[in-house]
Amino acid sequence: MSGPATASVTWQSVRAEALRRIRTREWPPGALIPKEAEIAEELGCARATVNRALRDLAEAGYLDRRRKGGTRVTETPVRRAVFDIAIIRHEVEQSGASYGYALLVDRMERLPEDLAALLDQPPGTRWRRVIALHSAGKRPFCLEDRWLNPVLVPQKRADFTASSANEWLVRNVPFTGGELSFQARKADTALASRLGCARGNAVFAVERITRTDDAAVTAVTLTYAPGYRLTTTLG
Amino acid sequence: MSGPATASVTWQSVRAEALRRIRTREWPPGALIPKEAEIAEELGCARATVNRALRDLAEAGYLDRRRKGGTRVTETPVRRAVFDIAIIRHEVEQSGASYGYALLVDRMERLPEDLAALLDQPPGTRWRRVIALHSAGKRPFCLEDRWLNPVLVPQKRADFTASSANEWLVRNVPFTGGELSFQARKADTALASRLGCARGNAVFAVERITRTDDAAVTAVTLTYAPGYRLTTTLG
DNA sequence: TCGCATAATAAGTCTATACTTAATGGGCCG
DNA sequence: CGGCCCATTAAGTATAGACTTATTATGCGA
Numbered sequence: 001m002s003g004p005a006t007a008s009v010t011w012q013s014v015r016a017e018a019l020r021r022i023r024t025r026e027w028p029p030g031a032l033i034p035k036e037a038e039i040a041e042e043l044g045c046a047r048a049t050v051n052r053a054l055r056d057l058a059e060a061g062y063l064d065r066r067r068k069g070g071t072r073v074t075e076t077p078v079r080r081a082v083f084d085i086a087i088i089r090h091e092v093e094q095s096g097a098s099y100g101y102a103l104l105v106d107r108m109e110r111l112p113e114d115l116a117a118l119l120d121q122p123p124g125t126r127w128r129r130v131i132a133l134h135s136a137g138k139r140p141f142c143l144e145d146r147w148l149n150p151v152l153v154p155q156k157r158a159d160f161t162a163s164s165a166n167e168w169l170v171r172n173v174p175f176t177g178g179e180l181s182f183q184a185r186k187a188d189t190a191l192a193s194r195l196g197c198a199r200g201n202a203v204f205a206v207e208r209i210t211r212t213d214d215a216a217v218t219a220v221t222l223t224y225a226p227g228y229r230l231t232t233t234l235g
Numbered sequence: 236m237s238g239p240a241t242a243s244v245t246w247q248s249v250r251a252e253a254l255r256r257i258r259t260r261e262w263p264p265g266a267l268i269p270k271e272a273e274i275a276e277e278l279g280c281a282r283a284t285v286n287r288a289l290r291d292l293a294e295a296g297y298l299d300r301r302r303k304g305g306t307r308v309t310e311t312p313v314r315r316a317v318f319d320i321a322i323i324r325h326e327v328e329q330s331g332a333s334y335g336y337a338l339l340v341d342r343m344e345r346l347p348e349d350l351a352a353l354l355d356q357p358p359g360t361r362w363r364r365v366i367a368l369h370s371a372g373k374r375p376f377c378l379e380d381r382w383l384n385p386v387l388v389p390q391k392r393a394d395f396t397a398s399s400a401n402e403w404l405v406r407n408v409p410f411t412g413g414e415l416s417f418q419a420r421k422a423d424t425a426l427a428s429r430l431g432c433a434r435g436n437a438v439f440a441v442e443r444i445t446r447t448d449d450a451a452v453t454a455v456t457l458t459y460a461p462g463y464r465l466t467t468t469l470g
Numbered sequence: 471t472c473g474c475a476t477a478a479t480a481a482g483t484c485t486a487t488a489c490t491t492a493a494t495g496g497g498c499c500g
Numbered sequence: 501c502g503g504c505c506c507a508t509t510a511a512g513t514a515t516a517g518a519c520t521t522a523t524t525a526t527g528c529g530a
Contacts, residue, residue, distance in 0.1 A: 008489090008514055023409045035480060046515045051481075067481045068523040076405045078319050081415050085314040170311050174258045178469040180316050184419035184437040184461070202437035204419040210469070226419070234413040234445070243484055243519090270510060281485045286511075302511045303493040 009045035014053035017043065022062055022073055032072045033063075060235075081232050085180075087167055088134045088142055088222070097136035103161050104194075105131035111147065118209060119147075119216040128155060130165050133194060139225065140196045146220040153218070165218070169210070173217055178210040182230070191223060201226045244280035249288035252278065257297055257308055267307045268298075295470075318467050320415075322402055323369045323377055323457070332371035338396050339429075340366035346382065353444060354382075354451040363390060365400050368429060374460065375431045381455040388453070400453070404445070408452055413445040417465070426458060436461045 018039075021027045033039075036054065040047040054071055057063045061078045065071045092099040109129040116123050128148040134141045146165055158168050169175075185205045192199040206222040253274075256262045268274075271289065275282040289306055292298045296313045300306045327334040344364040351358050363383040369376045381400055393403050404410075420440045427434040441457040 010513075023411075029406065037480085047481095048483095048516085049514060051483090052513090055482090065481065066523070067521060068479050068525095070480060076322060076402075077409075078321065081318045081320055083316045083318070085316055087311065167311075171264065174312075175469075176258075179466065180469055181464045181466040182417055182439070183464045184439040186435075186437040200421075200435060202419040202421040204417070208469075229416045229418045231414065231416040234410075234415055234443075245483075272510085282511095283486085283513095284484060286513090287483090290512090300511065301493070302491065303509050305510060 009043055011049045011052040014043060014050055015056055018053060018057055027073050029073050030075050032070050035070055083232050092136045092141055100135035101164055102133045130160055132164055141225055143194050143223045146218060148218050149216060175210045175217055176213050181207045195225045197226050204228045244278050246284045246287040249278055249285055250291055253292055262308050264308050264310050267305050270305055316467050327371045327376055335370035336399055337368045365395055367399055376460055378429050378458045381453060383453050384451060410445045410452055411448050416442045430460045432461050439463045
């Protein structure tokens with residue numbers, strides 16, 4: 001009823017072969033490639049196997065697939081960079097340094113107007129504001145300036161004196177979406193003194209807003225000490 | 236989608252249900268969840284459908300799966316941010332501005348020692364160096380400072396006076412790997428004049444090395460004018 | 471000739487089944 | 501008691517077949 005038990009063509013091998021054809025331009029950019037059934041017959045496997053392989057290549061940005069339209073090689077493959085958003089403690093520990101944490105501010109404050117708008121909060125809303133410093137060895141590593149939705153993260157339930165809001169949130173408030181942005185900033189006097197660097201230094205800043213289905217959970221700005229690099233591998 | 240006539244349970248619906256259970260802590264962090272066959276029976280679908288759903292959640296970082304070990308909920312879900320590495324022209328055009336391009340330098344130069352090491356080239360190797368400015372409207376947008384492997388990108392074959400190396404490479408040299416890093420830098424005099432900003436301004440810099448299986452293809456530093464933000468959505 | 475209904479098509483998906491592979495844990499032997 | 505081998509287990513994968521759905525092409529009528 002089924003084919004030979006051993007000779008199976010794996011979806012990885014189909015993927016590899018398809019990628020080879022793309023790289024060698026046997027299937028040039030923009031070209032329509034044979035349909036699944038044809039490739040399956042050619043390589044001697046089931047259509048589902050080809051489907052798995054081509055779907056994977058499509059996810060990776062090498063192919064564009066459309067029902068009825070067939071599959072074509074992407075004209076200009078969009079490369080994706082993937083960053084893992086780690087817990088800062090892990091990031092520090094992974095670099096070999098010992099991790100330090102200090103809570104600097106934890107109080108209720110009125111949201112700045114622009115931020116309130118981004119968070120879908122009426123102007124003047126008071127949220128919990130937490131500022132903390134993460135350090136690597138004796139050096140400041142990253143300043144965390146965070147606003148928290150007090151409904152979801154009341155002061156009595158979450159205490160950030162010993163460990164950061166970062167970790168508490170990861171474990172306690174699953175989020176469903178948000179935005180992330182990176183930018184370069186000049187350190188002002190306050191920031192420079194907290195990060196232990198000269199005023200005017202260029203620092204790397206990450207802004208992140210996190211939401212659940214219903215409401216915004218938190219908005220945070222992470223400002224890293226000068227010299228920080230965010231690195232990843234292209235696959 | 237959830238048609239009554241077509242009673243089939245889709246893998247998306249299984250995924251959604253599993254995610255719901257993770258979010259509601261019905262399956263708390265660290266817990267072992269039922270095995271595929273059990274879930275399949277419970278939801279009334281084939282095991283392959285459950286497999287597809289759980290595999291997807293594992294890829295997204297919600298689950299850890301191991302043969303024989305079963306599937307458990309990730310203790311601290313690692314969130315991933317995905318950035319599309321666009322062609323700079325597209326990035327500018329998408330913002331609504333008109334794109335401008337100017338080639339500033341194109342000559343053979345000796346690789347700096349540290350870069351040569353990164354690129355697996357013997358010290359003193361001469362590569363093609365290209366410097367170009369991308370602009371949005373009348374404003375400088377991004378300075379591209381690039382080194383190219385002259386074997387793969389000889390000057391006679393690739394002319395960058397009219398369009399950038401960026402686009403030529405995407406279309407002509409498929410790459411298989413590389414590294415990417417982001418950082419904040421202070422603009423020195425040369426950079427400031429080219430980007431049309433004040434000296435000492437904080438600028439966002441992207442460094443990228445691109446390789447084929449055999450050899451390094453190119454190393455590039457993209458320095459964006461002050462105010463640039465790299466943004467993405469968290470899913 | 472234009473516009474719309476319809477047929478054709480290729481990918482998307484579900485199912486049932488069977489086999490493979492990586493771990494795990496227990497039992498046997500030294 | 502310790503270590504190794506093997507049975508067991510749960511995920512991983514392959515397959516054939518059938519059905520769904522988005523999209524394109526076509527042909528008919530106004």
